[in-house]
Amino acid sequence: MKADTTAERPAGEPLLTVESARVGYQTDGRFQTAVQDVSFDIYPGENIMLLGPSGCGKSTLLKTIAGFIEPSGGTVRISGRTDLAPGPDRAVVFQEFDQLFPWHTVEGNLTYPLRVNGSSRQEAKRLAGEYLELMGLVHAAGRYPHQLSGGMKQRVAIARAMALRPLMLLMDEPFGALDAQTRSRLQRELKDVAARNDVTILFVTHSIQEAVFVGHRVVVLTPPPSTVREVVDVSGLDDPTSPEFVAALRRLRSLLTEDGEEPDDMAFE
Numbered sequence: 708m709k710a711d712t713t714a715e716r717p718a719g720e721p722l723l724t725v726e727s728a729r730v731g732y733q734t735d736g737r738f739q740t741a742v743q744d745v746s747f748d749i750y751p752g753e754n755i756m757l758l759g760p761s762g763c764g765k766s767t768l769l770k771t772i773a774g775f776i777e778p779s780g781g782t783v784r785i786s787g788r789t790d791l792a793p794g795p796d797r798a799v800v801f802q803e804f805d806q807l808f809p810w811h812t813v814e815g816n817l818t819y820p821l822r823v824n825g826s827s828r829q830e831a832k833r834l835a836g837e838y839l840e841l842m843g844l845v846h847a848a849g850r851y852p853h854q855l856s857g858g859m860k861q862r863v864a865i866a867r868a869m870a871l872r873p874l875m876l877l878m879d880e881p882f883g884a885l886d887a888q889t890r891s892r893l894q895r896e897l898k899d900v901a902a903r904n905d906v907t908i909l910f911v912t913h914s915i916q917e918a919v920f921v922g923h924r925v926v927v928l929t930p931p932p933s934t935v936r937e938v939v940d941v942s943g944l945d946d947p948t949s950p951e952f953v954a955a956l957r958r959l960r961s962l963l964t965e966d967g968e969e970p971d972d973m974a975f976e
């Protein structure tokens with residue numbers, strides 16, 4: 708564990724490589740750069756957290772990796788491929804509670820995308836059962852989204868994404884709209900389930916506490932047009948009261964406050 712040093716690359720081949728990526732938007736007839744020059748890798752089984760000031764392009768990067776936006780420069784490679792059309796190999800979980808299909812039950816929310824992606828009825832039901840079990844949702848399989856709490860909806864969204872058995876899970880502030888208690892419970896559940904099932908995650912967050920607790924490495928971005936300020940190793944930090952955890956929080960906070968940014972969870976000291 709190296710909470711306060713720049714992260715070393717894990718051994719082996721990366722699953723995802725982002726190399727000198729430049730991404731922007733055409734606004735009022737001209738190109739506005741959001742992400743200037745960003746490079747980082749994700750290795751299989753890693754939880755990589757994207758942290759940075761508001762508007763620095765975290766969601767833009769996640770959408771680029773999902774294949775929703777094309778980079779205007781650099782390369783994004785997944786398992787050696789640069790063809791990034793959106794697909795079930797990169798399942799996305801958003802912050803909003805309305806990402807579920809309201810007309811499907813919880814089980815239907817899992818089986819429907821599986822069927823669309825080629826699973827037989829039987830296989831879809833089997834996988835849905837497996838991932839509902841994994842996320843503690845078996846008792847809610849027959850309920851509709853409007854009958855669920857925000858935390859349960861996010862759990863269903865995670866189960867649905869994992870059931871597709873993607874190469875990686877892309878999560879854009881999935882717990883950002885939850886109350887503090889539910890948020891910390893889901894952070895723990897996600898961390899445990901991901902570790903036990905060798906899931907690879909790219910996770911956008913505003914919270915340094917979340918970055919340290921859930922992540923293995925944290926990619927800290929500069930203000931826009933963004934580059935990578937530093938990649939910080941936070942692997943193995945499970946106890947928020949440990950000196951190493953607190954040191955990692957301080958390190959990330961100082962990297963963010965170099966630019967005067969106030970992280971949304973300042974109550975860690």
Ligand SMILES: Nc1ncnc2c1ncn2[C@@H]1O[C@H](COP(=O)(O)OP(=O)(O)OP(=O)(O)O)[C@@H](O)[C@H]1O
Pocket residue numbers: 732733734741759760761762763764765766767768913931
């Ligand atoms: N569809 C769009 N069209 C034009 N500009 C956009 C679009 N989406 C994002 N932007 C701009 O790109 C920049 C980066 O936005 P993005 O949402 O990726 O940042 P972020 O780091 O995720 O922000 P936050 O932390 O506030 O959620 C911002 O200046 C934003 O206004």
